[in-house]
Amino acid sequence: QKEVxxxxxxxxVPEGAIASLNCTxxxxxxxxxxxxxxxxxxxxxxxxxxxxxxxxxxxxxxAQLNKASQYVSLLIRDSxxxxxxxxxxxxxxxxxxxxxxxxxxxxx
Amino acid sequence: xxxxxxxxxYLVKRTGEKVFLECVQxxxxxxxxxxxxxPGLGLRLIYFSYDVKMKEKGDIPEGYSVSREKKERFxxxxxxxxxxxxxxYLCASSLSPGTFYGYTFGSGTRLTVx
Numbered sequence: 739q740k741e742v743x744x745x746x747x748x749x750x751v752p753e754g755a756i757a758s759l760n761c762t763x764x765x766x767x768x769x770x771x772x773x774x775x776x777x778x779x780x781x782x783x784x785x786x787x788x789x790x791x792x793x794x795x796x797x798x799x800x801a802q803l804n805k806a807s808q809y810v811s812l813l814i815r816d817s818x819x820x821x822x823x824x825x826x827x828x829x830x831x832x833x834x835x836x837x838x839x840x841x842x843x844x845x846x
Numbered sequence: 847x848x849x850x851x852x853x854x855x856y857l858v859k860r861t862g863e864k865v866f867l868e869c870v871q872x873x874x875x876x877x878x879x880x881x882x883x884x885p886g887l888g889l890r891l892i893y894f895s896y897d898v899k900m901k902e903k904g905d906i907p908e909g910y911s912v913s914r915e916k917k918e919r920f921x922x923x924x925x926x927x928x929x930x931x932x933x934x935y936l937c938a939s940s941l942s943p944g945t946f947y948g949y950t951f952g953s954g955t956r957l958t959v960x
Binding site: 746770772774780781782783784787826828830833834836837838839 | 879886887888889891894936948949950951952953954
């Protein structure tokens with residue numbers, strides 16, 4: 739079982755809709771959870787982090803964490819073509835472990 | 847903003863060459879990391895360092911070594927490059943091991959070994 743699992747996609751979402759990205763992790767001792775966005779040919783860029791159960795909102799982005807179920811998700815509201823990228827979930831205990839990413843395409 | 851600078855954006859080397867990938871960060875971070883990223887395999891940790899002169903093996907250290915003589919600089923060394931080391935190499939740094947702040951990545955070096 740992979741330590742951090744994501745659906746590789748591609749996930750296609752119409753412009754203006756909500757994109758929902760999911761991630762599950764295996765280490766119950768994980769303490770911090772991160773979402774990175776990576777455009778093609780570029781390096782990952784941190785967009786959200788969450789430490790506590792529940793929701794955390796930042797602009798159009800909402801991170802959701804459920805430690806009991808060991809999943810973390812990212813919602814992107816009012817999706818824009820510029821949101822088209824690969825989204826990496828990362829989970830931290832002592833150091834970060836990354837999922838393989840979900841490729842998101844926003845369709846105009 | 848923290849800046850992590852990787853010296854080369856693209857690099858082409860021949861099999862058997864010794865290759866140095868340099869990474870410099872400007873925010874006095876203790877912790878630095880080297881990853882490689884390959885399609886379908888995601889980011890895999892090669893080596894990391896929590897302090898000057900200190901290094902720890904990551905998940906895939908074979909064929910690589912590192913050097914950290916100064917706090918701001920963390921170098922990845924391919925002693926004898928092989929074609930299976932063709933990859934995107936990403937350097938990252940953080941204020942803590944990553945528990946609270948996450949990592950900041952450099953722009954990456956795409957290495958091709960021919």
